[in-house]
Amino acid sequence: VVGLPGGCDIGERPVDLYIRGFRALGAVAELRDRKMFAHAANGRGLVGGTFHLDIPSVGATETLMMAACMADGVTTLSNVAKEPEVIDLARFLNDCGACVYGGGTDKLLIKGKCHLHGSEYVVPPDRIEAGTFMLAAAITRSCISMSPIIPSHLACLISKLKIAGCRITQFNHDTLEVSAMPSNVGDHMQGFDIKTGPFPRFPTDLQPPTMALLTTCRGSNIVEESVFEKRMSHVRELQKLGADIRVCGSTALVSGGEKGSALYGSRLVAADLRGGVSLVLAGLAAEGTTEIDGIAHIDRGYENLDTKLQLLGADIKRLIR
Numbered sequence: 001v002v003g004l005p006g007g008c009d010i011g012e013r014p015v016d017l018y019i020r021g022f023r024a025l026g027a028v029a030e031l032r033d034r035k036m037f038a039h040a041a042n043g044r045g046l047v048g049g050t051f052h053l054d055i056p057s058v059g060a061t062e063t064l065m066m067a068a069c070m071a072d073g074v075t076t077l078s079n080v081a082k083e084p085e086v087i088d089l090a091r092f093l094n095d096c097g098a099c100v101y102g103g104g105t106d107k108l109l110i111k112g113k114c115h116l117h118g119s120e121y122v123v124p125p126d127r128i129e130a131g132t133f134m135l136a137a138a139i140t141r142s143c144i145s146m147s148p149i150i151p152s153h154l155a156c157l158i159s160k161l162k163i164a165g166c167r168i169t170q171f172n173h174d175t176l177e178v179s180a181m182p183s184n185v186g187d188h189m190q191g192f193d194i195k196t197g198p199f200p201r202f203p204t205d206l207q208p209p210t211m212a213l214l215t216t217c218r219g220s221n222i223v224e225e226s227v228f229e230k231r232m233s234h235v236r237e238l239q240k241l242g243a244d245i246r247v248c249g250s251t252a253l254v255s256g257g258e259k260g261s262a263l264y265g266s267r268l269v270a271a272d273l274r275g276g277v278s279l280v281l282a283g284l285a286a287e288g289t290t291e292i293d294g295i296a297h298i299d300r301g302y303e304n305l306d307t308k309l310q311l312l313g314a315d316i317k318r319l320i321r
């Protein structure tokens, strides 16, 4: 029995793919009273099976891939997620003795094993944290060098920041410098449109901080959220800083005019993780002081964000531990 995991309040967050996926692996699975009940139908363990995900869900792909590693027989999962974290998990499982083929493609083939063993493994750098710092450089019109970073994980954001005029330079294989100094982007940074989607499309987790940047950019720029239906809680807070944003369903029109909106500090509330960090970025760019409540959401996904920003010269202080 597993309770529903929760996570950010950014939409429905259904678990139908998990339930149907487990059933395809020989489980009796159902959702009751906001808990998931499951057991192996044969009383012994899961068996290999075939399952097509209607949506390439990251969590469902990862969960079913792990389950299949020790199921009896071969499992085929199609229309799976191709996020770097999925590829990395497949690599880790293989290091532990599993047989997962096809990580990074839309089909996984997994041969079940009786035993897995331990392994020492280094996880890749957090691409969403790296992307957030790239956006911090852009919104403060400054220059930040980051490492370690895997640029191919952030190709979509890099191409958008280049449209905005940022100079992006790669050093060695894992160091990236993002310069948004006025000598690169001019006095008024050019905006761009984004539409989120599963990897390799624009990451939904970077939509809110990118929207913060767009409020300071020229033009009328469209932000379309196509992964989570309610990921717009930051809009109301950005408006309190003076941003001109209109929302229709899952699409926002961010109007910066000729120069980008001038933002003014205010008291704000973070309602979720990435929405919360978008307020921090906007606060860095706003004139005056911005106070943000609800920072526990931000702490869930950014380790020592305040300290890291301080080291980069930001005037930011944590008021509560």
Ligand SMILES: CC(=O)N[C@H]1[C@@H](OP(=O)(O)OP(=O)(O)OC[C@H]2O[C@@H](n3ccc(=O)[nH]c3=O)[C@H](O)[C@@H]2O)O[C@H](CO)[C@@H](O)[C@@H]1O
Binding pocket: 007, 011, 012, 013, 014, 015, 016, 017, 018, 055, 056, 057, 058, 059, 060, 081, 204, 205, 227, 228, 229
């Ligand atoms: C802990 C973690 O890794 N979280 C990430 C993961 O969340 P998470 O794995 O929860 O996100 P999913 O990829 O599952 O969600 C994508 C879409 O699939 C839908 N869906 C999902 C499961 C299901 O059974 N049925 C269904 O319809 C969701 O409602 C959503 O519209 O991927 C998201 C998309 O990149 C990121 O924003 C989250 O940061």
Ligand SMILES: C=C(OP(=O)(O)O)C(=O)O
Binding pocket: 006, 007, 008, 009, 010, 205, 273, 274, 301
């Ligand atoms: C939505 C996110 O995380 P979770 O899936 O844990 O809610 C996120 O990291 O932005």
